[in-house]
Amino acid sequence: MSAETASALDPDDGLLVLDGIVKQFGGLTAVDDLSIAVEEGEILGFIGPNGAGKSTTFNCVTGRYPPTSGTVYYDGEDVTGTDAHRMVTKGLARTFQEFRPLEDRSVRENVELALTPDKLFSLQGLRGETRQRAAAICERVGLGDRMEMLPDELPHAGLLRLELGRALATEPELLLVDEPFAGLSGPEVESISNLLSDLRDEGLTLVVVDHNMRGLLSLIDRAIVIQFGAMIAEGAPEEIKQDPTVQEAYLGGDEL
Amino acid sequence: MSDRSDRGDGQPLDRLNPMRLGLRHQLGLVGLVGLGTLPLVIDATFALTLALAYFWGVYAMSWDVVSGYTGQISFGHGVFFGVGGYTSALLNLGYGIDPVFSIPVGALLAAVAGLIIGVPALRLRGPYLSLVTLVAPLILVQVFIFRSDIFNGEQGLSSVDPLFGLSTFGNETAFYYVALGLFVGVLALLLLITRSDAGSVFTAIREDEDAVAAAGLNPAKFKIMAFVLSAAIGGLAGAVIVHTPSGNASPTTLMSVTVNVEVIIAAILGGMGTIVGAGVGGILLILLREQLSKVAWTVPIIDTPVSDIDFLVFALITLVLLYALPGGIVRWVIELGGQSVAKLRGRDDVAADGGQTPLEQVYDSYAEWFSGGDDDER
Ligand SMILES: Nc1ncnc2c1ncn2[C@@H]1O[C@H](COP(=O)(O)OP(=O)(O)O)[C@@H](O)[C@H]1O
Numbered sequence: 116m117s118a119e120t121a122s123a124l125d126p127d128d129g130l131l132v133l134d135g136i137v138k139q140f141g142g143l144t145a146v147d148d149l150s151i152a153v154e155e156g157e158i159l160g161f162i163g164p165n166g167a168g169k170s171t172t173f174n175c176v177t178g179r180y181p182p183t184s185g186t187v188y189y190d191g192e193d194v195t196g197t198d199a200h201r202m203v204t205k206g207l208a209r210t211f212q213e214f215r216p217l218e219d220r221s222v223r224e225n226v227e228l229a230l231t232p233d234k235l236f237s238l239q240g241l242r243g244e245t246r247q248r249a250a251a252i253c254e255r256v257g258l259g260d261r262m263e264m265l266p267d268e269l270p271h272a273g274l275l276r277l278e279l280g281r282a283l284a285t286e287p288e289l290l291l292v293d294e295p296f297a298g299l300s301g302p303e304v305e306s307i308s309n310l311l312s313d314l315r316d317e318g319l320t321l322v323v324v325d326h327n328m329r330g331l332l333s334l335i336d337r338a339i340v341i342q343f344g345a346m347i348a349e350g351a352p353e354e355i356k357q358d359p360t361v362q363e364a365y366l367g368g369d370e371l
Numbered sequence: 372m373s374d375r376s377d378r379g380d381g382q383p384l385d386r387l388n389p390m391r392l393g394l395r396h397q398l399g400l401v402g403l404v405g406l407g408t409l410p411l412v413i414d415a416t417f418a419l420t421l422a423l424a425y426f427w428g429v430y431a432m433s434w435d436v437v438s439g440y441t442g443q444i445s446f447g448h449g450v451f452f453g454v455g456g457y458t459s460a461l462l463n464l465g466y467g468i469d470p471v472f473s474i475p476v477g478a479l480l481a482a483v484a485g486l487i488i489g490v491p492a493l494r495l496r497g498p499y500l501s502l503v504t505l506v507a508p509l510i511l512v513q514v515f516i517f518r519s520d521i522f523n524g525e526q527g528l529s530s531v532d533p534l535f536g537l538s539t540f541g542n543e544t545a546f547y548y549v550a551l552g553l554f555v556g557v558l559a560l561l562l563l564i565t566r567s568d569a570g571s572v573f574t575a576i577r578e579d580e581d582a583v584a585a586a587g588l589n590p591a592k593f594k595i596m597a598f599v600l601s602a603a604i605g606g607l608a609g610a611v612i613v614h615t616p617s618g619n620a621s622p623t624t625l626m627s628v629t630v631n632v633e634v635i636i637a638a639i640l641g642g643m644g645t646i647v648g649a650g651v652g653g654i655l656l657i658l659l660r661e662q663l664s665k666v667a668w669t670v671p672i673i674d675t676p677v678s679d680i681d682f683l684v685f686a687l688i689t690l691v692l693l694y695a696l697p698g699g700i701v702r703w704v705i706e707l708g709g710q711s712v713a714k715l716r717g718r719d720d721v722a723a724d725g726g727q728t729p730l731e732q733v734y735d736s737y738a739e740w741f742s743g744g745d746d747d748e749r
């Protein structure tokens with residue numbers, strides 16, 4: 116399947132639907148008329164060379180900034196331009212590609228923040244319950260033995276796990292994971308892949324970004340490839356690998 | 372989002388049991404009891420100096436809960452002291468309302484002023500609050516001078532009724548306790564709030580607002596709460612002080628540029644982002660200033676007595692302290708204390724320190740904003 120077939124989408128075509136999203140920074144078009152439907156329960160690979168507009172697309176969806184034009188639907192509802200924290204309460208969580216832990220507190224306390232109710236007066240944190248739930252989430256993402264460390268004591272893979280833990284603590288239905296595999300060793304890629312596919316088996320829908328197919332091939336159900344902010348291919352992972360447009364996009368640059 | 376609600380049980384109260392507090396908190400309590408018994412041994416003049424110092428402790432703590440915790444620096448907290456003080460004074464003078472009733476109205480109006488300033492400025496990201504608070508007190512002072520018929524210009528309003536019908540001469544001890552009571556009450560309230568969940572959200576905002584939003588928390592809501600709370604407490608302090616010998620409803624007491632700057636200095640010197648530090652900083656600031664104004668010694672080369680240039684000397688001491696103790700006096704004392712306790716117990720494992728000081732965090736985020744480099748993901 117190639118890009119031409121992607122036409123205007125319906126709000127109910129998936130859990131998350133992007134319809135004609137455009138994002139411009141001054142004269143630069145970072146996302147160019149992108150339409151995507153994420154189906155409930157799938158793991159969608161969102162692939163493109165560096166600078167293709169993947170993170171920008173995430174930012175438009177998660178409310179970091181609004182798209183220049185186009186519509187975002189979540190659960191059939193128009194959520195274009197909704198604030199970031201509102202999107203999280205609706206069930207859509209994200210991780211940051213550049214990792215943004217709170218450096219002033221331990222790993223566990225970072226997760227606790229995401230368990231804190233969005234209420235002005237709450238003493239929940241003074242009780243042991245939040246602490247235990249945070250500890251359980253740390254275990255879940257593989258930081259069980261490191262939860263009293265400060266983020267700057269964690270290795271790269273540990274920071275990624277912390278991003279995942281903090282996102283999971285918001286109890287999402289849909290998780291957007293931005294370039295988890297960049298900078299990880301082979302065994303680490305496998306371990307994170309396993310974690311993500313376990314999460315899917317528990318009912319989570321996932322969109323996983325990468326700049327190449329490494330680590331994604333066995334994980335994802337479906338892939339979308341973008342270049343210069345526009346979709347160039349969509350389909351099963353093996354099909355994508357053989358797609359001539361995709362191969363051309365990666366010629367001379369990143370490895371697919 | 373199923374299990375995010377509150378369920379009450381006994382633990383929070385248990386934490387306030389003095390026998391179960393840590394060493395430094397027990398020492399703090401002993402210190403407060405000491406301050407409570409101080410009037411037995413000091414004279415009336417010093418009691419009034421200390422009363423003024425407690426008011427400054429409250430000013431600095433009110434600043435700290437918003438600026439020290441959320442990292443949104445207010446350069447014009449005098450606006451709230453001013454709104455509180457003038458409101459209470461005008462109600463008392465114009466309508467004969469007893470200070471006991473006019474003071475809460477002053478605090479309330481200060482909170483409203485906090486909403487008016489805070490809501491537009493804090494919904495945006497970046498240091499808009501700083502820019503707005505920089506000009507707000509200047510505008511207010513100009514209005515007060517322009518309408519001198521009501522506000523009596525630079526002189527301000529005097530001969531308002533003292534609180535509880537106390538008399539300015541003879542009741543110094545009572546005023547001491549009024550100020551100490553306000554100080555302790557505000558300290559307790561702010562400690563409770565900053566040690567609850569809201570406090571950890573405040574400091575997270577200071578670190579990274581995007582991360583807070585990604586955790587499903589509304590940063591604007593928490594910033595506005597901190598600011599309005601801060602405004603109300605500042606207004607309360609301003610309203611009380613005008614009914615005591617420590618001050619009157621004038622720009623000098625409540626909202627001059629010097630007041631605005633000294634509040635910030637007090638909080639940073641004492642320890643920004645700790646409440647206790649700000650409170651101690653406010654007290655020390657007044658005591659230091661008072662000491663300097665009494666130094667009769669003449670500086671040789673420039674042939675000027677120290678008491679004439681006390682503000683300059685004060686500013687120099689401040690600068691030196693800021694460089695020497697960037698985390699503030701209270702943090703430094705706690706660290707020293709922690710190290711000696713560890714030594715006494717035969718361990719010297721130094722605890723890992725939690726990254727940057729609040730001052731450095733604020734500096735970084737402001738610098739980042741002004742250089743336009745907020746979007747580091749490419
Ligand atoms: N805040 C911004 N301001 C200006 N340009 C930006 C901004 N964010 C991203 N860009 C540009 O948009 C393009 C897409 O970036 P990005 O979405 O980060 O790519 P990817 O995540 O696919 O590597 C790049 O050319 C990048 O330089």
Ligand SMILES: [Mg+2]
Nearest residue numbers: 169170212749
């Ligand atoms: Mg990216």
